[in-house]
Amino acid sequence: MSEKKYAIGIDIGGTSIKHGLCSDDGDLICWDSVDTQADAPKEKILDSLAEILEINLGIAKQKKIEVNAAGIGTPGSVDIQRGFLMGATPNFVHWRDVPISEYLEKRSNVPVFVDNDANLMAFGEYMFGAGKDKKDVICITLGTGIGGGIIIDGELYRGSYFSGAELGHMTIHYAGRKCNCGGIGCFEKYASASALIEDYNSLKPPSPCRNTKQIFKLYYKGDPLAKKAVDQYITYLGAGLSSIINIFNPQIVIIGGGVSEAGEDFIQKVKETTRHRTMSTSFNKVEIAAARLGNRAGMLGAAAFALRMLQKSGK
């Protein structure tokens, strides 16, 4: 009946900007990534985003595909009505108070919609990944920090002023580790991938690990230090998941980031620990699952978000 619609999806990450051409049913026609110049002036970043749009529009033209919109996920709080990044982001020096949509629409002549990156990852998993066919979905991404996305009744929940869903900044120890956000004992200081690496290395292993993959390799080999670090990590993760499930009573909690690929034994232990800590009325109804789209979730979510916004705006 209705023709397929297409959008460009862009996911601005700390190290790379991923971008691709996506259909409204979740096909990624092509994609690529470029280095993020996180310390560049904002004009320079905006310029490379405009180039990315041009490249994708060029590819689309070649393929005789009409591009209806572009969606962009960026760290930070975004006023989605204006496509405006409000304030700063922790890891980008000059990337603050940026009228992203306004600038790019002038340059590219395609409607541009912007939202927070963690929101759009969650939206991608909800539309095309582990959260498909669900309507109340929570997504946490365990990386350098912890990103959170909340989908209630099929819509992203952003709070009253676009700053909510900071699930990485729930307190899991009131007198715990200091967080960059100014908080104390934040979830991400314990359960991010970075925290696991730091905790493992603090146990003074013969050679330090640089990523969680190495740690889980040792864990599955039965290495006692890796076991100690991972067991403790599971407790931290369970504490945060328990809060999330008690608060939201969601249908599914999706765990993204490299850690979510750490194998069935690990996921099972996370579920078991969470079960013990969570009210049974909510735990019995929730699915805990690894993300399915990997690092494509942000792009696909950005594109799907753009098409939805376009539809709502009636443009």
Added chain:
Amino acid sequence: MSEKKYAIGIDIGGTSIKHGLCSDDGDLICWDSVDTQADAPKEKILDSLAEILEINLGIAKQKKIEVNAAGIGTPGSVDIQRGFLMGATPNFVHWRDVPISEYLEKRSNVPVFVDNDANLMAFGEYMFGAGKDKKDVICITLGTGIGGGIIIDGELYRGSYFSGAELGHMTIHYAGRKCNCGGIGCFEKYASASALIEDYNSLKPPSPCRNTKQIFKLYYKGDPLAKKAVDQYITYLGAGLSSIINIFNPQIVIIGGGVSEAGEDFIQKVKETTRHRTMSTSFNKVEIAAARLGNRAGMLGAAAFALRMLQKSGK
């Protein structure tokens, strides 16, 4: 233009059942309370609820007021479509799996709507109290435990299966105190009124306090043990509030229960502690305020909820 509408509001608490006749603009025409027989068989509790409806219908008749509906707040998870209490409640021995609406509608011939008591307290404050004119409202009630109510865009959020909003069961210490819910380090084990009383008495004061009023009286007199307990309590409360604000980015957090009446100095300190722990984007936009309706919030919320449900159902 339109005539006033009226509903009976009933709030089932651990020690008393409060009930009254309320108008749709928040006037409480009359109200009363009876003892809750928390260990009685459920038929007996249902019977006394039916009597309460009869009494209020009688008063309304006398006053020539037409009663459009009745709303009931009960502890536990409630399927609001069926007015059915699902499973058990911690403090009522036999009050489990109760078809509340079905039973009472047969007896009283008035539409009966049921929801969780903390939800309806929050709804009362949202409609007629501290949350009036706001649309994203979080309410926590500090009592024996901590009840939570979440209002998003003017609607109560209950989760995907009516078991959400358990804000008292967020973890604030992953390796902390054991909670009755099975969890560890739950917010209510630290920041409920009961927790404050227990913590104060554990400092071995010359004479133990039985309620928070006594503790705050000593606190304002400069008693060092009360100061120690209250200062620690403020940290606990701040940790939980910080999580709530980072997650929901609400317009207002309303604090109910006796503790919220502990004076401006206390409330100021709670705000200050919360500010330090919370992301500024969200903290700068939030109001933290004491509840305004006291123990009438549950009744008023129940009545307002019933009228809204009636309207939605088109009955």
